[in-house]
Amino acid sequence: CISDEQFFAEKVWVPILSTKCIGCHNPQGQAAKSKLILAGSSEAGFLDKNLATFKSLAGLELSGESYVLLKPTKKVDHGGGHVIDADSADYEALREMVDRTKEPSSCETDVNASFAGVVMSGPEDTLRAAALEIAGRLPTEAEAQAVAQSGMDALDPILDQMLTEEAFYVRLKEIYNDLFLTDRYLNGEAAVDLLKSDAYDAKWYNSLPQDPALVEKYGARDLEDAINKVKSWTNRGVGREPLELIAYIVRNDRSFKEVLTADYTVVNPFSAKAYGVTAEFQNDADPEEFVPVKRDPIPLAGVLTSPVFLNRHPTTSTNRNRHRARVVYQYFLGTDILKTAEQPLDQTKITDFNPTMNNAACTVCHAALDPLSGGFHSFDSAGRYEADDTWYEDMRPPGFGAESVPFSEFPSALSWVAQRVADDPRFALAAVYTMYTGLTGQKPLVAPTNDDPEFSAKFRAYLAQYHAFNAMAHDFADSDYNLKTVVKAIVKSPYFRARNVAQASSQGDPLAQLGGTRFLGPEQLHRKIWAVTGYPWRPRAFEDDGNRYDYLLRRDAYRLLYGGIDSEEVIQRITEPNGIMANVADRMANEMACISVPRDLWLPQEERLLFPFVETTFEPRDTNDFDVLPAVEAIKKNIQYLHERVLGESLEIGDPEIERTYKLFVETWEEGKAGMKKPEGEEGRISTWLPGPCEVENDYWTRDALPNEEKLQRDENYTIRAWMSVMTYLLSDFRFLYQ
DSSP states (O other), X not given: OOOHHHHIIIIIIIIIIIIIITTTSSTTXXXXXXXXXXXXXXXXXXXXXXXXXXXXXXXXXXXXXEHHHHTTTTSSOOTTOOOSOTTSHHHHHHHHHHHHXXXXXXXXXXXXXXXXXXXXXXXXXHHHHHIIIIISSOOOHHHHHHHHHHGGGGHHHHHHHHTTSHHHHHHHHHHHHHHHOGGGGGSTTTTGGGOOOTTOOTTGGGGOOOOTHHHHHTTOSSHHHHHHHHHHHHHHHHHTHHHHHHHHHHHTTOOTTHHHHOSOEEEOHHHHHHHTOOOOOSOTTOTXXXXXXXXXXXXXXXGGGOHHHHHHSOOOTTTTTHHHHHHHHHHHSOOOGGGGSOSSOOGGGOOSSSHHHHOHHHHHHXXXXXXHHHHXXXXXXXXXXXXXXXXXXXXXXXXXXXXXXXXXXXGGHXXXXXXXXXXXXXXXXXXXXXXXXXXXXXXXXOOOOTTOTTHHHHHHHHHHHHHHHHXXXXXXXXXXXXXXXXXXXXXXXXXXXXXXXXXXXXTOGGGGGOSSOOBOOHHHHHHHHHHHHSSOSSSSSSOTTSOOOOTTTOTTTTTTTTTOOOSSSOOSOOOSOOHHHHHHHHHHHHHHHHHHHHHHHHSOXXXXXXXXXXXXXXXXXXXXXXXXXXHHHHHHHHHHHHHHHHHOOOOOTTOXXXXXXXXHHHHHHHHHHHHHHSOTTSTTOOOSBOOGGGOBOBOTTTOOBOOGGGOBOBOTTSHHHHHHHHHHHHHTSHHHHBO
16 A cells, blocks of 8 residues: 555656656756746655645646646647657556546555664663653653553653753754854854944943952852853853754744744843843843843844854855855755755856856756845844845845745845745754754765665665654644654654664665664763763862863863864764774773772762662672672672663673673782782782772762761772773773764
8 A cells, every 4th residue: 555645756756757857847947937846856845845736737637638647748739848658657657646636545654664674772772862862861760660661652751851851952952053053152252242233232241340249149259250250151142042042942832933933032141231131030140041032123033133143154245145045945944955956067158147047057046045045135244234234136036935025024034034934844844854863863864866776775765754754844833833742753763763673684775874873972972971970071070160171071172082063163073983082982981980980889879870789898709719609699780780771781690791791890800809919019019099080088079078987098809990890891882882
């Protein structure tokens, strides 16, 4: 049973329309004035659009026969000549498709067909992956029990809760910054320096009174530190405005269309002063509190009118906002406008006057791009609003699609255009694409070219994903564009849950692109380390100035070396580990074992995250080299527990993996015990003292020194260091570094 959508894609689009028709029947082709105008595969939702066009034409008949059949067989005049024979398979496919438009099939597209032979993660594994990805933590005991009892049906309410947690909004802003790259402006005064208008008091903090009360209000060391904090918080408020607007919309279950259509923006207590707007805050000293405001007289259009967005995507007198329009198509319509035309262009053929208006090689892009460019006409290269700005007479008028901005709306053209972009069906698909990439690390599949040797398998995989994403986009629209609907749909889909291939597949390469397993970026690994071990990877809880030096989050530490971005010079993440990244991971595993193992064993047993079943006195053998069975059982039970906590794998106690890890523990312990027996000064002598950084001498979080009797500095039995070797082994495992 084949659905109409699948039949059209496989039997009509692939062999006929995409090969024999679209060359002329495209917006700039020789048949551009005909009623059959086809969209190319570079446009999001192109199959639905083309099917709708086909349906609208199939009912046009002459003597009871559809023009869709008459034209290509040249039974009536056809500018493209004779294209198909009336006794061919192509004709039969067209005829059946015409019949299907009259009597639609009740069949639905089977989006799971491409996953035959693919191993899916079960409910428990899906819960763990979702908790780490969305909430930056491990599942709670209650969540794990609910899923164990009710399976996938229990996920919805759990995901609903996770999507209210602050960690989700941190992740959401990371995902959208990977697109916008506006975090480029977070350093120094880079963001406030963009506020060029005289209406702003961008550096208001320079005139702060020398009031000692500011020190206490802002939690500073002294007055200079207070002013520096205010400066940083002001810059961050301006620099993070578009990302915080997205977070505000999603957090408050508002329509995601407001990302483009909001006539408001968000400010924190400090950026509000820079903009000169009045806003009410629960805590006017909290830089993380963002509230909605308007910036009259500027007609706002969501993120598009943010100074950092406009400057991150600049324009020039010759570019004329085309770059800004291109990123709108890419970010919010899921369409790479540059792929709508064959590249590179043969410049020798472009001899027309004003080719962007008159040459088909140029208009194929510019006919769609230039009207949207005109929507930005009131915002100059510095992002300043100029209400009286005019537009170029040698370009298409501002607008979107076939519509032009009414003259009365000209000063607020961008708001007018943004509303039409948000109303376009591709807007919902673009949001699905963005969240899919963010949550799985995979790019959406692209339609293969007809000459691809694996075309059939790749197109089936593409088609399945196309229909799955379309269904998500429709549900997204039906939810009044609540983005949480998209997140939940992706997490529960095979595209997040696929983990492995049961056996070698004849489907070729497409299966390699399925599933959510991917190398974790520095921010995600940072959260996972903290969630699993109970401690972040940093030299200490906080520095003397109160700041935190998280190795994987800082540009001057490992963020870039571990594949992250700085949104300025490095704008593409590295998704496959290299030698440097492997070394960083090894160092992390060693240092986190040093930090977490002694501190966890120092805690009362009921408070431990890593070692609930053993003590430092539990040795696998006695002095006569006989196994101490209760200790061996406890050690193996704790190893089993660590495999589940660290790697997310549930293993039987006799599993070879457990035995291998136990062997590592024993061999490390034996080597250490032998070294400690050697006389002082002999080569290979091992001290009973823990390495300095591994000693527990203070409270990690407060840095308060511990009384001598509470310190953990020695490892008399060498069990602490044996457990450190186990943790190093697990933390450096690919199953920890990937997700």
